[in-house]
Amino acid sequence: xxxxxxVKFILVFIGFYGLILFLNLYIxxxxxxxxTFRQCFLFVASFLSVISGFSQSNDLYCKQVDDIARLExxxxxxxxxxxxxxKTAADLIDVVYYRCDWNIDPAVAQISGTVTSxxxxxxxxxxxxxxxxxxxxxxxxxxxxxxxxxxxxDDKITINxxxxxxxxxxxxxxxxxxxxxxxxxxxxxxxxxHEGVPVIWTLSEPYGAMDWWPCKNGLDDKVDSIDIYxxxxxxxxxxxxxxxxxxxFSTNGTETRTTHWKHRYPMVSxxxxxxxxxxxxxxxxxxxxxxxxxxxxxxxxxxxxxxRNNTQSTLDAMLLFHYTFGDYPFIKEKYGHTQFSWGxxxxxxxxxxxxxxxxxxxxxxxxxxxxxxxxxxxxxxDIWLNEGFATHLASMFMENKYPxxxxxxxxxxxxxxxxxxxxxxxxxxxxxxxxIFSYRLSYLKGSHLLYMLRxxxxxxxxxxxxxxxxNDEDVAHGFAKTADLKRVFEKTSGxxxxxFLRQWYEGQGHPSYDVQWSQxxxxxxxxxxxxxxxxxxxPFFEMPVALKFKNGSQEKTIVVDCKTxxxxxxxxxxxxxxxxxxxxEFWLISRNNKSTKQDLVAPNTLNLLVFPNPFExxxxxxxxxxxxxxxxxxxxNMVGQTVFAKQxxxxxxxGYFQIPSSTWASGxxxxxxxxxxxxxxxxxxxxx
Numbered sequence: 001x002x003x004x005x006x007v008k009f010i011l012v013f014i015g016f017y018g019l020i021l022f023l024n025l026y027i028x029x030x031x032x033x034x035x036t037f038r039q040c041f042l043f044v045a046s047f048l049s050v051i052s053g054f055s056q057s058n059d060l061y062c063k064q065v066d067d068i069a070r071l072e073x074x075x076x077x078x079x080x081x082x083x084x085x086x087k088t089a090a091d092l093i094d095v096v097y098y099r100c101d102w103n104i105d106p107a108v109a110q111i112s113g114t115v116t117s118x119x120x121x122x123x124x125x126x127x128x129x130x131x132x133x134x135x136x137x138x139x140x141x142x143x144x145x146x147x148x149x150x151x152x153x154d155d156k157i158t159i160n161x162x163x164x165x166x167x168x169x170x171x172x173x174x175x176x177x178x179x180x181x182x183x184x185x186x187x188x189x190x191x192x193x194h195e196g197v198p199v200i201w202t203l204s205e206p207y208g209a210m211d212w213w214p215c216k217n218g219l220d221d222k223v224d225s226i227d228i229y230x231x232x233x234x235x236x237x238x239x240x241x242x243x244x245x246x247x248x249f250s251t252n253g254t255e256t257r258t259t260h261w262k263h264r265y266p267m268v269s270x271x272x273x274x275x276x277x278x279x280x281x282x283x284x285x286x287x288x289x290x291x292x293x294x295x296x297x298x299x300x301x302x303x304x305x306x307x308r309n310n311t312q313s314t315l316d317a318m319l320l321f322h323y324t325f326g327d328y329p330f331i332k333e334k335y336g337h338t339q340f341s342w343g344x345x346x347x348x349x350x351x352x353x354x355x356x357x358x359x360x361x362x363x364x365x366x367x368x369x370x371x372x373x374x375x376x377x378x379x380x381x382d383i384w385l386n387e388g389f390a391t392h393l394a395s396m397f398m399e400n401k402y403p404x405x406x407x408x409x410x411x412x413x414x415x416x417x418x419x420x421x422x423x424x425x426x427x428x429x430x431x432x433x434x435x436i437f438s439y440r441l442s443y444l445k446g447s448h449l450l451y452m453l454r455x456x457x458x459x460x461x462x463x464x465x466x467x468x469x470x471n472d473e474d475v476a477h478g479f480a481k482t483a484d485l486k487r488v489f490e491k492t493s494g495x496x497x498x499x500f501l502r503q504w505y506e507g508q509g510h511p512s513y514d515v516q517w518s519q520x521x522x523x524x525x526x527x528x529x530x531x532x533x534x535x536x537x538x539p540f541f542e543m544p545v546a547l548k549f550k551n552g553s554q555e556k557t558i559v560v561d562c563k564t565x566x567x568x569x570x571x572x573x574x575x576x577x578x579x580x581x582x583x584x585e586f587w588l589i590s591r592n593n594k595s596t597k598q599d600l601v602a603p604n605t606l607n608l609l610v611f612p613n614p615f616e617x618x619x620x621x622x623x624x625x626x627x628x629x630x631x632x633x634x635x636x637n638m639v640g641q642t643v644f645a646k647q648x649x650x651x652x653x654x655g656y657f658q659i660p661s662s663t664w665a666s667g668x669x670x671x672x673x674x675x676x677x678x679x680x681x682x683x684x685x686x687x688x
Contacts, residue, residue, distance in 0.1 A: 091122065091216065091218070091220055091221060092121065092122050092123055092125050092128065092129075093119040093120065093121055093122060093125070093128055093216075094119060094120050094122060094221055095117055095118070095119045095215075095216055095221055095223045096118050096119060096120060096170075096223065096224045096225075097117070097118040097223060097224060097225050097226065098115060098116065098117055098118075098215070098223050098226045098227070098272075099114075099115070099116040099226075099227045099229075100113065100114075100115050100116075100213065100226065100227070100228045100229065100272075101113045101114045101115075101229045101231075102213075102228070102229065102230050102231070102238075102274065103231045103232075104200055104230060104231070104232045104238060104274065104276045105232060105233055105276075106191065106197075106198035106199050106200040106232065106233075106236055106276045106277050107198040108191075109180050109181075109189075109191035109200070110178065110179065110180050111178065111179065111181060111189070111212055111213070112177070112178035112179075113176075113177070113178075113231075114174050114175065114176045114177075115174070115175050115177075115213055115214050115215070116172060116173070116174040116175075117130065117172060117173055117174075117175075117214075117215075118170065118171070118172040119170070119171060119172070120168055120169060120170050120171075121165035121166060121167055121168065121169045121171070122167060123167055124164060124165070124166050124167065125161070125164070125165050126160065126161050126163075126164045126165070127158055127159060127160055127161060128158075128159050128161065128173070129156050129157065129158050129159070130156070130157045130159070130175065130214040130215060130216065131155060131156060131157075131209075131210035131214065131215060131216065131217035131218075132152070132155065132156075132157050132175075132177065132210050132213070132214040132215075133155050133181065133182060133210055133211050133212075134152060134153065134154065134155050135179060135180070135181075135182055136177055136178070136179035136181065136212075137177060137178050137179045138150065138152045138157055138175060138176070138177045138214075139176045139177060139178065140175075140176045141157070141159050141173055141174070141175050141176070142173070142174050142176070143161075143162070143171075143172065143173050143174070146162070148160060148161070148162065148173065155210060157175065157214055159173055175214045177214060181211045181212040182211060183208070183211060184207060184208045184211055185203070185204070185205065185206060185207060185208045185433050186203050186205070186342060186344075186346075186433070186437075187201075187202075187203045187208075187342050188202060188203060188204045188207075188208025188209070188211040188212060189202050189208070189211055189212040190202070190203070190340075190341070190342070192341050194277065194300045194302070194341060195300065195301075195302050197277060197278050197300075198277065199275070199276065199277035199300075199340070199341065200274075200275065200276050200277070201273075201274070201275040201276075201277075201338075201340040201341070201342075201353060202272075202273050202274055202275070203273075203340070203342055203346045203353065204269070204270040204271075204272070204273070205270045205271075205346060206270060206380055206383075206433060206436055206437075207270075207433075208270070209269040209270045209272060210269075213272070215269040215272070216269060217269055217270075218269075219268065219376065219377065219378055219379060219380070219479055220378075220479070221268075221269075222266035222267055222268050222376070222477070222478065222479075223266065223267055223269070224266055225262075225263065225264045225265075226241065226242070226262070226263050226267065226272065227260065227261070227262050228240040228241065228242075228260070228261040228262070228263075228272075228274070229258055229259070229260050229261075230258070230259050230261070230274055230276065231256050231257070231258040232256065232257055232276045233254060233255070233256060233257070234249060234254075234255040234256055234257045235278060236257070236276050236277055236278055236279075237257065237259065237276070237277070237278070237279045237281075237298065238257070238258075238259045238274060238275075238276045239259075239261075239273075239274065239275045239276070239279060239298050239338045239351065240259075240261040240272075240273055240274050240275075240351070241261060241263045241267065241271070241272060241273060241348060241349050241350050241351055242261050242262050242263030242264070242333055242334075242349075242350055242351075243261065243262055243263070243333050243334060244259060244260070244261055244296075245260040245261065245262050246259070246260045247259050247260075248260075263333065263349065263350065264332070264333070265329070265330050265333070265349070265350075265477065266477045266478065267349045267373070268376050268479075271347070271348050271349040271373060272348075273338075273346075273348035273351065273353065275298070275338050275340055275353065277300070278300075278301065279298040279299065279300070279338070279339075280298070280299060280300075280301050280304050281296065281297060281298045281299075282297050282304075282307075282308060283295065283296050283297070284297070284311055284315060286315040286318050286319060288318070288319070288322050288327070288328060288331060289327075291331055293318070293328060293331060293334065293335065294334040294335075294336075295311065295314070295315060295318075295334065295335055295336060296334055296335075296336035296337075296351075297311060297336060297337045297338075298336070298337070298338045298339065299337070299338075299339040300339050303339055303356070306356065306357060307337065307339070307356075307357050310357035310358075310359075310362075311337075311357065313357070313359045313362060313363070314335075314337070314357070314362045314363070314366060316397075316401070317362065317363040317366050317367075317397045318335065318366060320396070320397055320400060321366065321367060321370060321393060321397075324396075324463060325370050325393075325463075325466055325467055325470055326370070326467050326470045326471060328369065328370075329369055329370055329373065329374035329477070330349065330350050330369065330373075330374075333350055334350055335350060335351075335352075335366070335369065336350060336351045336352070337351070337352055337353075337354055337357065337362070338351055338352070338353050338354075339353070339354065339355065339356075340353040340354070340355065341355065342355060343355055344361065345361050345362070345364065345365040346365070347365045347368030347369065347372050347373055347390070349369070349373045350369070352365035352366065352368070352369075359397075359398065359401075360394050360397075360398055361394075363393065363394040363397040363398070364390045364391060364393070364394040365390070367389065367390040367392075367393035367394055367397075368386060368390045370389075370393075370470060371385065371386060371389035371390055371393070372385075372386035372387075372389070372390060374470065374476065374477055375469070375470065375475050375476065375477075375478070375479075375480050376478070376479050376480070377479070377480065377481070378479035378480055378481045378484075379430070379481055380427055380430040380436050381426060381427045381430060381481075382426075382427075382480070382481050382482050383427055383436050383437065383442050383446075384425045384426075384441075384442050384445075384446030384449070384482075384505075385480055385481075385482065385485060387437070387442045387443045387446055388425065388442065388443065388445075388446020388447050388449060388450060389446075389447075389450065391443045391444065391446065391447035392446075392447040392450040392451070395409065395410075395413075395447060406585075407584075407585055407586055410448075410451070410585070410586035410587070411586045413444050413447070413448060414448065414586055414588075414589055414590070414591070415591075416440060416444055417440055417441075417444050417445045417448060417510070417589055418510050418534070418589065418590070418591035419440070420440065421509050421510070421534035421535055422508050422509060422534070422535055423438070423440065423441045423445070423508055423509070424441065424505070424506055424507060424508045424537075425441060425442070425445050425446050425449055425504065425505045425506075426482075426505050426506050427441075427442065445589065448588075448589050449504050449505060449589075450462075451587050451588075452500075452504060452543065452587060452588055452589065453489070453497075453500070454587070455544065455546075455587040455588070456495070456500065456543070456544060457489075457493050457495060461492070461493050464492055464493075465488060465489040465492035465493055468488050468489075468491070468492045469484075469485060469488040469489065472484070472488050475488075482501065482505055486498075486501055499542055500542070500543075503538045503541050503542065504541070504589075506537075507535070507537045507538035507541075508534075508535040508537045508538065509533055509534035509535030509537065509538060510533070510534050510541070510589045510590055510591055511531045511532070511533050511534075511540075511541040511543075511589075511590050512531065512532050512533075512534070512590060512591055512592040512593060513529065513530070513531055513545065513582050513583075513590055513593040513594075514530040514531070514532070514593075514594055514595075514596075515527060515528070515529060515530070515547065515580060515582055515593070515594070515595040515596070516528045516530065516595075516596050516598055517580055517595065517596070517597055517598070518597065518598050518599065518654075519576055519577065519597075519651055519652075519654070520570070520622065520651070520654050520655065520656035521623070521648065521649070521650060521651050521654055521655035521656045521657070522575070522576055522649050522650075522651045522655075523572055523573065523574050523575065523656075524570060524571065524572055524573070524655075524656035525549060525570070525571055525573055525577065526568065526569075526570050526656075527547065527560060527568065527569045527570070527571065528566060528567070528568050528569075529545065529560060529562050529565075529566070529567050529568075529569070530565060530566055531562065531565050534591070540564070540565055541562075542562060542563055543561075543562060543588060544559045544560065544561045544562070545559065545560055545561075545562055545582065545583060545588065546558070546559050546582075546583050546584060546585065546587065547559075547560060547580050547581070547582060548580065548581040548584040549573045549575075549577035549579070549580050550577060550578070550579050550580075550581070551575060551576060551577055551578045551579070552578075554574075554575045554577075556573045556574060556575070557584065558571050558573065570656065576651055578597070579595075580595045580597075581595075582594075582595060607623065607624050607625050607626060607681070608621070608622075608623055608624075608673060608681045608683060609621070609622040609623075609624070610622075610671055610683050610685065613683075613685055613686060614685075614686040614687065614688045615661060615685065615686070615687060615688070616661070616662070616687070616688050617660070617661065617662045618658050618659060618660050618661055618662070619658075619659050619661055619671075619685065620656070620657070620658050620659075621633060621655070621656070621657045621658075621659065621671070621673075622655070622656050623650060623653075623654060623655040623656070623673065624653070624654055625653050625654070626650055626653045626654075626655070626673075626675050627653055627675070627677075628650060628653065628675035628676040628677065628679075629649065629650055629676060630647055630648060630649050630650055630675070630676060631647070631648055631650055631655060631673050631674065631675050632645070632646075632647045632648075632673065632674040632675075633645070633646055633647075633648060633657065633659070633671065633672075633673055634671070634672045634673075634674070635659070635669055635670070635671050635672075635685070636669065636670045636672070637664075637665070637667065637668075637669055638667055638668050638669070643664060643669070644659055644661075661687060664687050665687070666687050666688060667686075667687055668684065668685070668686055668687075669684070669685040669686070669687060670682055670683070670684055670685065671683045671684075671685055
């Protein structure tokens with residue numbers, strides 16, 4: 001019989017040089033098709049997993065390869081890897097791959113298993129750190145079958161590496177652990193029941209991933225790919241992210257089911273999920289361009305009909321978002337729903353957990369696949385980039401489906417936002433989970449910030465900028481902060497957004513508009529826009545404001561761009577109005593608005609105002625307090641020739657007219673008005 005050490009050495013040797021051969025092939029392919037990185041790395045990771053599984057099949061901690069051979073081979077491996085994997089990150093390491101093997105029985109609030117992490121060094125290091133709550137038990141940490149020393153203190157696993165790693169070096173460690181997670185946030189790891197049947201599910205946002213598995217828990221790193229294996233009693237199903245690869249069954253004292261899930265897109269730790277219970281499943285699909293995207297649903301048996309009858313709404317939302325904001329971000333895999341028992345939803349990547357298939361809830365969680373999953377807020381300060389966008393897209397879907405209810409929903413949301421005169425979209429306390437996920441501020445006010453941005457830019461430009469944001473190489477499948485959104489939207493639209501975001505994102509409160517207006521003649525109104533604010537952080541909100549003028553049979557909406565308090569506008573509406581509505585479609589965050597119609601009072605003793613004077617392309621005539629239903633306006637040049645003559649109707653003795661003059665020669669002119677009783681007024685004018 002051959003020496004067992006020699007056989008294992010040969011197997012490892014063949015595996016290693018097979019890996020080197022594959023990496024050379026990868027480099028060639030990466031130069032030709034750079035987007036194939038994750039698929040290539042998946043193969044590498046799967047290969048390593050197979051080798052690891054083989055070596056552990058008889059003895060998980062095989063130590064029969066001597067130290068010198070092992071160290072030489074690992075040094076050669078890292079030297080080769082350093083040529084191929086060059087990434088950047090804010091931390092000491094960049095995690096590129098996880099393999100998670102978890103054992104779950106939903107009847108017991110525990111988890112056990114191993115997590116293998118592949119990572120590249122960002123600087124010269126001899127220690128690495130992963131996040132895991134201190135109440136969890138770390139049994140061993142090993143590398144290539146060799147145990148490593150570590151400490152597990154203050155929710156940190158600090159692992160001592162056998163060799164110093166230099167920047168770009170690839171390495172891996174496996175953490176074997178178990179325990180009863182302490183649930184945090186909204187329920188990072190929950191054991192409960194449905195209809196008496198046990199269920200375990202996770203909801204790790206914002207800080208709870210480390211409650212139940214060792215990972216990098218921050219908003220600075222996305223793993224490039226992940227394989228998840230969930231082993232549970234055979235009566236249950238284990239659900240996670242990505243595509244289900246296989247289900248295997250075994251009898252090892254008890255009958256178990258092991259489900260393998262794989263996901264090959266970048267993903268932040270809090271979006272990694274699991275759920276285990278007696279799920280029933282059904283499948284749908286939706287055609288997105290040339291792709292038939294699978295839609296997979298796992299629900300409690302008692303909820304099957306409810307989910308089955310309401311899935312079409314999510315497919316409709318998928319079509320709307322895909323064609324409005326760009327391709328579904330994980331189009332090579334699938335989208336799905338998994339039912340859980342928390343009173344809402346969580347946008348786990350490719351697999352949203354929802355309590356029920358409500359239209360708005362499901363549209364919201366689906367929208368997160370673009371805004372929150374593909375592009376994730378780079379700080380909890382900027383959670384509105386996740387929640388504000390998802391709320392806004394859900395509103396777009398509902399308004400598209402139920403257009404007659406759109407203004408009612410917007411009005412109700414504004415009322416909710418302005419119930420409190422304080423509060424900014426920008427999160428001012430990221431230690432407070434309820435502040436991060438304030439429904440009033442992060443969700444509704446964040447959404448209405450986007451309504452106002454749409455109103456300011458126009459919907460077409462807004463959507464163009466949103467698509468550009470989705471495709472921006474600095475944030476796509478990565479992280480973004482408000483400054484990134486500002487950069488992309490300004491570049492796309494050409495509109496500066498400094499003051500807008502300073503007031504509406506950083507500032508607190510909202511404006512109240514006091515519109516004082518007067519009818520000037522039969523077609524013109526004079527408007528004075530006054531404003532008070534609910535919080536001193538913003539003395540004045542600069543925004544365009546829609547005003548709808550109407551009477552019993554006519555109406556017209558105009559937009560005035562308010563830059564200063566008390567600003568005056570003169571606008572042509574084409575009829576005599578009796579009412580004005582402020583922001584009639586509820587685009588703006590405001591409260592306690594009022595409008596007052598006033599009798600026009602001359603600002604001085606003159607009843608005839610002509611401006612500008614001197615004039616160029618046009619001259620404006622304003623008549624006040626004429627005791628006449630009409631007026632004749634005649635303009636003469638210096639030699640007495642009539643260059644303009646027209647009779648205008650007056651409204652209660654008032655009128656406002658613009659006279660084009662671009663074709664007139666430069667020089668002196670006289671303007672004469674003649675009212676009904678023959679009274680004349682004459683003013684001299686100068687054309688530049």
